[in-house]
Amino acid sequence: MERTTNFNAGPAALPLEVLQKAQKEFIDFNESGMSVMELSHRSKEYEAVHQKAKSLLIELMGIPEDYDILFLQGGASLQFSMLPMNFLTPEKTAHFVMTGAWSEKALAETKLFGNTSITATSETDNYSYIPEVDLTDVKDGAYLHITSNNTIFGTQWQEFPNSPIPLVADMSSDILSRKIDVSKFDVIYGGAQKNLGPSGVTVVIMKKSWLQNENANVPKILKYSTHVKADSLYNTPPTFAIYMLSLVLEWLKENGGVEAVEQRNEQKAQVLYSCIDESNGFYKGHARKDSRSRMNVTFTLRDDELTKTFVQKAKDAKMIGLGGHRSVGGCRASIYNAVSLEDCEKLAAFMKKFQQENE
Amino acid sequence: MERTTNFNAGPAALPLEVLQKAQKEFIDFNESGMSVMELSHRSKEYEAVHQKAKSLLIELMGIPEDYDILFLQGGASLQFSMLPMNFLTPEKTAHFVMTGAWSEKALAETKLFGNTSITATSETDNYSYIPEVDLTDVKDGAYLHITSNNTIFGTQWQEFPNSPIPLVADMSSDILSRKIDVSKFDVIYGGAQKNLGPSGVTVVIMKKSWLQNENANVPKILKYSTHVKADSLYNTPPTFAIYMLSLVLEWLKENGGVEAVEQRNEQKAQVLYSCIDESNGFYKGHARKDSRSRMNVTFTLRDDELTKTFVQKAKDAKMIGLGGHRSVGGCRASIYNAVSLEDCEKLAAFMKKFQQENE
Ligand SMILES: Cc1ncc(COP(=O)(O)O)c(C=O)c1O
Ligand SMILES: Cc1ncc(COP(=O)(O)O)c(C=O)c1O
Ligand SMILES: [Mg+2]
Ligand SMILES: [Mg+2]
Ligand SMILES: [Mg+2]
Ligand SMILES: [Mg+2]
Known part of the structure; x- marks a missing residue:
């Protein structure tokens, strides 16, 4: 499996x-x-x-x-x-x-x-x-x-x-x-x-x-x-x-309790927000920087078409749940405690590659 | 197991x-x-x-x-x-x-x-x-x-x-x-x-x-x-x-749907109620015969001491959940759909043996 x-x-x-x-x-x-x-x-x-x-x-x-x-x-x-x-x-x-x-x-x-x-x-x-x-x-x-x-x-x-x-x-x-x-x-x-x-x-x-x-x-x-x-x-x-x-x-x-998971969650979120911030606007974060969630990373892409392609290609790469809620549009990556740093790195790598292919 | x-x-x-x-x-x-x-x-x-x-x-x-x-x-x-x-x-x-x-x-x-x-x-x-x-x-x-x-x-x-x-x-x-x-x-x-x-x-x-x-x-x-x-x-x-x-x-x-399970449930209940009815009062059914449940068979024994022994010995024989609710006392066998006829026969055999040993 x-x-x-x-x-x-x-x-x-x-x-x-x-x-x-x-x-x-x-x-x-x-x-x-x-x-x-x-x-x-x-x-x-x-x-x-x-x-x-x-x-x-x-x-x-x-x-x-x-x-x-x-x-x-x-x-x-x-x-x-x-x-x-x-x-x-x-x-x-x-x-x-x-x-x-x-x-x-x-x-x-x-x-x-x-x-x-x-x-x-x-x-x-x-x-x-x-x-x-x-x-x-x-x-x-x-x-x-x-x-x-x-x-x-x-x-x-x-x-x-x-x-x-x-x-x-x-x-x-x-x-x-x-x-x-x-x-x-x-x-x-x-x-x-x-x-x-x-x-x-x-x-x-x-x-x-x-x-x-x-x-x-x-x-x-x-x-x-x-x-x-x-x-x-x-x-x-x-x-x-x-x-x-x-x-x-x-x-x-x-796994180290809340203190350790808090650190992992900071790192995980950082990996994704960096990817957004370094995308030259290809990915736009929905949340204002001072209010960003370490649990749900929301971002939008150029248009609905591209968003759909993003979600589908991610799914092809065995990453699911990335469609955003209709009130924000775009994408959302929920990275709760059970999502690992490696999972976030995998997504970030995918996002970078997707940007290169679609810019 | x-x-x-x-x-x-x-x-x-x-x-x-x-x-x-x-x-x-x-x-x-x-x-x-x-x-x-x-x-x-x-x-x-x-x-x-x-x-x-x-x-x-x-x-x-x-x-x-x-x-x-x-x-x-x-x-x-x-x-x-x-x-x-x-x-x-x-x-x-x-x-x-x-x-x-x-x-x-x-x-x-x-x-x-x-x-x-x-x-x-x-x-x-x-x-x-x-x-x-x-x-x-x-x-x-x-x-x-x-x-x-x-x-x-x-x-x-x-x-x-x-x-x-x-x-x-x-x-x-x-x-x-x-x-x-x-x-x-x-x-x-x-x-x-x-x-x-x-x-x-x-x-x-x-x-x-x-x-x-x-x-x-x-x-x-x-x-x-x-x-x-x-x-x-x-x-x-x-x-x-x-x-x-x-x-x-x-x-x-x-497994045959409701019709078949209803028949099995009748049989299962019959096995236990017969055991009670043929016990010469060693086991007393709580429910009046015309109101008996095919799901929960309630009965009492001579006294609390004997009831405790019954429940414990049944447990030793790997049959659990037989203690009655305090408002009725005695015992209760809940025989829902997932309990088999064999399970009920096993309990009935135990009840007969227990009666012989404690009459
Ligand atoms: C912040 C928040 N509150 C409340 C709810 C509603 O929870 P539930 O579906 O368990 O009622 C959710 C569900 O996603 C939520 O995210
Ligand atoms: C007939 C009946 N009604 C209601 C209840 C209460 O159910 P619940 O614990 O799911 O609230 C029970 C629980 O045993 C019951 O047997
Ligand atoms: Mg909300
Ligand atoms: Mg709930
Ligand atoms: Mg009741
Ligand atoms: Mg319930």
């Missing part, structure tokens, strides 16, 4: 070693005579998987003791609703920094539950940068919502704001890709399907003290406290997805 | 052939050079998996054309809320037939959204039977909710009521285990983790015309119409769980 080089935006590439381990024990997990997915979620064997995923996440991210960690279903998209449903109150406002399509979706769901306000936005520039934020007016808001990495536009917060109100971050597309100070946030959430594992499980990291603000009259299944009390076992969790998450976290730890 | 005989209530046994196929193509799906879980949910390769699961479900269950099929996250437990959130209105009442703990949870979530009424219940007899239903008073209700199979108590509807109002059924623990007339129902839903696949995906089958009753002001992610319009691809679906579902459905088809 020749392995495809996978630049998908999510679900995305997983480490080959992780897939191999999961394959090996797929039918007989830990000599149980069963697959992980056949274990009861109330069994000792599964409990160990669940706790391993949790404790590795705590260790790798440096999550302080006063935070809860939840494994939920519904994707980051369900968090867009669960957050205001539980934490927006009539007398308060949810503040948003708008940095892309995912911020927009989060905002739209929040509007159903109460007052919202846009603190800053780069919408008029097609979300090509992370805007400056002035937090003078948000003093008594319910929370400030940001999207740490903008998967579609290829921008990323370089530094997080010191928010006077609880800071909530959708980190779906850059969680565990770099060191962050968790204590700055009241809530961090993200779908697993970029840096953490397969789709089907959503990680939520929530400050314990914040849970006290939870609204009444929320359905039990949609209350955070329900899942906190039950340690994410209130109803049947997506056990296999959590198992895969545990393997990915183990792999990350074995 | 010796395979464990798995009587788990869910997540539960999966067909060995399905696990073997998934294992074989785990890292290289369809010569894509990628795992299924690395495919974009917008790719042609994944689209084929998604559509295969849907069309096999339509074929196997005989789902009429005027129904939509959804693959959602959140478990059956999220359906307990989504249903009233979308379909209960202030002027109407949701009616419930109470047959166990899951009916209770469904009812509790519904109360948050409007008026409810209990049409019939067997609660005072610890849910040991399916009560008679008199539907004279439910003429203008929003819907009638039933739980087709009661996982914990081991009872099952033998025949479904002709409801004058839309009939909604939680079929989590017996979907695809027997022939049903889908056209009797407006909604059928169930988590996959018993008869359909691993946990992490919930199947919803909904009459198209009923969708017109959907309430306004429901979060987009929690609206059925959102998922219908997007063919369950509004946000990232649990792609690997849906893939496993497609393999389980394929296996069921290759």
Whole structure:
């Protein structure tokens, strides 16, 4: 088998070693005579998987003791609703920094539950940068919502704001890709399907003290406290997805943890951005340089025709997932943790050759 | 490897052939050079998996054309809320037939959204039977909710009521285990983790015309119409769980479909119930005979001590998952589609031997 080089935006590439381990024990997990997915979620064997995923996440991210960690279903998209449903109150406002399509979706769901306000936005520039934020007016808001990495536009917060109100971050597309100070946030959430594992499980990291603000009259299944009390076992969790998450976290730890992966991610992104910057405009980066994402590298080519050829030729060379999102056009290379430096070098070499052939 | 005989209530046994196929193509799906879980949910390769699961479900269950099929996250437990959130209105009442703990949870979530009424219940007899239903008073209700199979108590509807109002059924623990007339129902839903696949995906089958009753002001992610319009691809679906579902459905088809599995399930249940009935009271069935489940066989032994010994000795003999739920006590053998007649015969032989040794 020749392995495809996978630049998908999510679900995305997983480490080959992780897939191999999961394959090996797929039918007989830990000599149980069963697959992980056949274990009861109330069994000792599964409990160990669940706790391993949790404790590795705590260790790798440096999550302080006063935070809860939840494994939920519904994707980051369900968090867009669960957050205001539980934490927006009539007398308060949810503040948003708008940095892309995912911020927009989060905002739209929040509007159903109460007052919202846009603190800053780069919408008029097609979300090509992370805007400056002035937090003078948000003093008594319910929370400030940001999207740490903008998967579609290829921008990323370089530094997080010191928010006077609880800071909530959708980190779906850059969680565990770099060191962050968790204590700055009241809530961090993200779908697993970029840096953490397969789709089907959503990680939520929530400050314990914040849970006290939870609204009444929320359905039990949609209350955070329900899942906190039950340690994410209130109803049947997506056990296999959590198992895969545990393997990915183990792999990350074995490969030097967040510090090492952050360095690799810097290098990887550098290889591609250099290629863009040195192309004399053949490739145009969408993101403003000071806002560039190390996870999603977005760039456009001369026209649609050439873009199509680029994507097709890359595919012929066994590199997939390079078509950009329609709201930006052009191309996007998603280079999450499981994409290697060699993968990025392969793409950069291809890009240089393609430029020579088509300039 | 010796395979464990798995009587788990869910997540539960999966067909060995399905696990073997998934294992074989785990890292290289369809010569894509990628795992299924690395495919974009917008790719042609994944689209084929998604559509295969849907069309096999339509074929196997005989789902009429005027129904939509959804693959959602959140478990059956999220359906307990989504249903009233979308379909209960202030002027109407949701009616419930109470047959166990899951009916209770469904009812509790519904109360948050409007008026409810209990049409019939067997609660005072610890849910040991399916009560008679008199539907004279439910003429203008929003819907009638039933739980087709009661996982914990081991009872099952033998025949479904002709409801004058839309009939909604939680079929989590017996979907695809027997022939049903889908056209009797407006909604059928169930988590996959018993008869359909691993946990992490919930199947919803909904009459198209009923969708017109959907309430306004429901979060987009929690609206059925959102998922219908997007063919369950509004946000990232649990792609690997849906893939496993497609393999389980394929296996069921290759093994004679629902008609054949229904016969096998009758035989399997018969083997265990005979053993109980011929034990001279050593094993006592919890369910009244006319309400017995073919999926979950519940029985008690003389005392807790003996029950513990039974479960432990069964485990020593490589049969797991036999501890009953605390609300019934005793034992429970869950014998979903993937549990074979031989597995049930093995358990019955063990039960007879255990009786001889402990009478
Ligand atoms: C930043 C961001 N937020 C939210 C989502 C939505 O996640 P999900 O599909 O799991 O609901 C995505 C998906 O790509 C994303 O990139
Ligand atoms: C009949 C029935 N309904 C609902 C549920 C809850 O399903 P989930 O855990 O997927 O939310 C179960 C789980 O065992 C069940 O047996
Ligand atoms: Mg998800
Ligand atoms: Mg975006
Ligand atoms: Mg589920
Ligand atoms: Mg029950």
